Amino acid sequence: MRLQILLIYLICIIVSSIVLVESSNKHHFKENDEVPFYVNNVGPYSNPTETYEFYTLPFCKPSSISYKKTKLGEILQGDSAVLSDYQFPFKNQEDYGWKLVHGDVFRFPPYKNVFSAFYGIGWQFISIVCGILALSLFGMFYPNNGGNMYTAGIVLYALTSGISGYQSAKMYKNMGGNKWAWNIVLTATLFVAPLFIVVILSNTVAITWHSTVALPILTMIEVITIWLFVGFPLTVVGGIAGRRLSENFEAPCRTKNFPREVPPIQWYRRLPCQILIAGFLPFSAIYIELFYIFNSVWGHSTYTLYGILCLVFLILINVTVCITVALTYFQLSMEDHKWWWNSFINGGSTVVFIYMYSIYYYYYISHMYGLLQATFYFTYMLIVCFFFFILLGTVGFYSSLIFVKRIYRNLKSD
Known part of the structure; x- marks a missing residue:
């Protein structure tokens, strides 16, 4: 009985993980929809673990800072993505x-x-x-x-x-x-x-x-x-x-x-x-x-x-x-x-x-x-x-x- 409960619990974890990953990877845009552009950390090139938020630099700082909702893996990696002011309208790829x-x-x-x-x-x-x-x-x-x-x-x-x-x-x-x-x-x-x-x-x-x-x-x-x-x-x-x-x-x-x-x-x-x-x-x-x-x-x-x-x-x-x-x-x-x-x-x-x-x-x-x-x-x-x-x-x-x-x-x- 305990073994069956553990198997059911394991299957639920795997299914929920797959659903979570799939839901985070689905992005559907229509013509001229705004595509969000996030900027991540900055830091010395030679020190990969020494990172700071992008807008700690005094350049092109937006009036209000909106942080991206991060996942567990991104937090463990040290990411701190911030929504930028850059505007990128979505365009369908034309034939060429x-x-x-x-x-x-x-x-x-x-x-x-x-x-x-x-x-x-x-x-x-x-x-x-x-x-x-x-x-x-x-x-x-x-x-x-x-x-x-x-x-x-x-x-x-x-x-x-x-x-x-x-x-x-x-x-x-x-x-x-x-x-x-x-x-x-x-x-x-x-x-x-x-x-x-x-x-x-x-x-x-x-x-x-x-x-x-x-x-x-x-x-x-x-x-x-x-x-x-x-x-x-x-x-x-x-x-x-x-x-x-x-x-x-x-x-x-x-x-x-x-x-x-x-x-x-x-x-x-x-x-x-x-x-x-x-x-x-x-x-x-x-x-x-x-x-x-x-x-x-x-x-x-x-x-x-x-x-x-x-x-x-x-x-x-x-x-x-x-x-x-x-x-x-x-x-x-x-x-x-x-x-x-x-x-x-x-x-x-x-x-x-x-x-x-x-x-x-x-x-x-x-x-x-x-x-x-x-x-x-x-x-x-x-x-x-x-x-x-x-x-x-x-x-x-x-x-x-x-x-x-x-x-x-x-x-x-x-």
Whole structure:
């Protein structure tokens, strides 16, 4: 019985203490309400226990002194707070920075068809790279295997064309587009057309030089046939599925009828400088591995460390996500709501440094020379960089989209 009484007594003490603390910490003010400002003790800086009341000093002493009701802890601490004559009206915090553009941040970018096509192809390229890395980890690509990796790349590109069509049509529908035929054509040819031009140019030079690297006409017809009868139809099927199955774009904030004017931005915060920052950091994480990859592709070395390659690819993706999201936040903080294309370009800007490294590798590391080799090297490196620009740009934009939705959803709940 005594134990029960002690427990009840202890619980009452704890509850009363919690209520007392909570009641002392609740302060609710309305607009222009006076916020009381108290001044505490003063004393020598070197003697923390030698304290005196604030108004013992002959400065700005009020006509009447009103002491603050002190709690036990404050008394034990030696506090002696006095209400001052300073007046502080309460003001609600106004929106600033990225909060001011909530009515424009989900305004769709210009060239919606091209943007949607890039976005869809980016998801296809992510699937291709993941597929090739998975096959490499399972030991499908071994030294002197007769170009199985190139064959796998062509087959995976054809089979994953439905992904690009679906994602492109889904994004295009979210943006309110209505030129569906043009969207499918762009998605199917935005990468294939430049690749075809590069192949024709390089093959022409190789034939002129009577080189065995020139592709036979039957091989080119075989590759084109795979694209025409597998890749393109799957793109159309994916586009139809994306148009019919995708839902409406869910924006946490309603877009205003008239766009907000973007204030002047300093030169070092504009897109060219952002490209340098966004591209250098991911490149610095992979440039060591690039040396071994270049030696394998453009030299006579053999690359077999596919586990390390997977790790480097994951690091590249993570760094791209982090730096693109950070730059998107900085852009919105400057009240610049045109982040869609910027996030895509910033995400893919690593290829600028990759192509610069390829130039350095050609002239200062390798021993390549001649028109034939230079044509093949620089044109195909341009296509490779275009490939990774679309891939990393999609990663950067998608991560920024998730981030922007999250912060403005929280703003709406506030």
